Amino acid sequence: DAGITQSPRHKVTETGTPVTLRCHQTENHRYMYWYRQDPGHGLRLIHYSYGVKDTDKGEVSDGYSVSRSKTEDFLLTLESATSSQTSVYFCAISPGQGGGGELFFGEGSRLTVL
Amino acid sequence: KQEVTQIPAALSVPEGENLVLNCSFTDSAIYNLQWFRQDPGKGLTSLLLIQSSQREQTSGRLNASLDKSSGRSTLYIAASQPGDSATYLCAVRGRDAGKSTFGDGTTLTVKP
Numbered sequence: 001d002a003g004i005t006q007s008p009r010h011k012v013t014e015t016g017t018p019v020t021l022r023c024h025q026t027e028n029h030r031y032m033y034w035y036r037q038d039p040g041h042g043l044r045l046i047h048y049s050y051g052v053k054d055t056d057k058g059e060v061s062d063g064y065s066v067s068r069s070k071t072e073d074f075l076l077t078l079e080s081a082t083s084s085q086t087s088v089y090f091c092a093i094s095p096g097q098g099g100g101g102e103l104f105f106g107e108g109s110r111l112t113v114l
Numbered sequence: 115k116q117e118v119t120q121i122p123a124a125l126s127v128p129e130g131e132n133l134v135l136n137c138s139f140t141d142s143a144i145y146n147l148q149w150f151r152q153d154p155g156k157g158l159t160s161l162l163l164i165q166s167s168q169r170e171q172t173s174g175r176l177n178a179s180l181d182k183s184s185g186r187s188t189l190y191i192a193a194s195q196p197g198d199s200a201t202y203l204c205a206v207r208g209r210d211a212g213k214s215t216f217g218d219g220t221t222l223t224v225k226p
Contacts, residue, residue, distance in 0.1 A: 043158075043203070043216040058213065090157060100145045100207060103214060105158040 023091030137204035
């Protein structure tokens with residue numbers, strides 16, 4: 001158990017509303033990641049963080065923002081949700097200082113944007 | 115840009131068979147390669163991590179190999195069981211430690 005908790009696990013929302021997904025870890029790892037998984041596209045990196053207030057963009061960052069004010073929490077925000085953001089979102093952590101270690105994933109958050 | 119391909123997309127085998135799943139990547143300048151298992155509706159479970167300096171890793175009935183020069187990795191599953199039925203994904207970590215590229219996975223069905 002990598003000690004990763006995602007919330008909410010399921011959410012249905014309307015187009016244009018803001019949505020925030022939370023990833024919480026219990027081990028104080030430095031590196032945290034947000035991925036989305038879609039049929040035909042596999043897992044794609046949205047944003048990642050390498051420390052408190054240190055974040056960087058991934059492959060599909062448009063329309064998403066992140067924040068990390070505490071080591072244990074990494075928040076993913078959709079400022080104005082669109083139907084194309086309907087997906088399963090996974091948080092991951094990587095132990096170690098350099099971020100090159102094993103990836104461990106949370107159980108996922110399924111988001112439906114109507 | 116790194117591209118990761120997993121072939122076949124789906125595989126069905128009878129119980130007890132030994133099998134090999136394939137993962138190929140286009141850029142050999144990798145940091146590590148990781149194999150995962152994903153059950154329907156669940157998160158990814160790490161199976162094996164191979165560092166770029168290693169040739170293989172073993173865990174129980176699983177053996178993963180890495181050939182950087184040819185851009186290939188294989189996951190060998192011995193004596194398959196129905197409980198092995200799942201989607202298997204490989205992920206390649208580049209020199210930028212923040213970013214891994216995933217394949218689309220191979221969905222394995224092991225029939226009793």
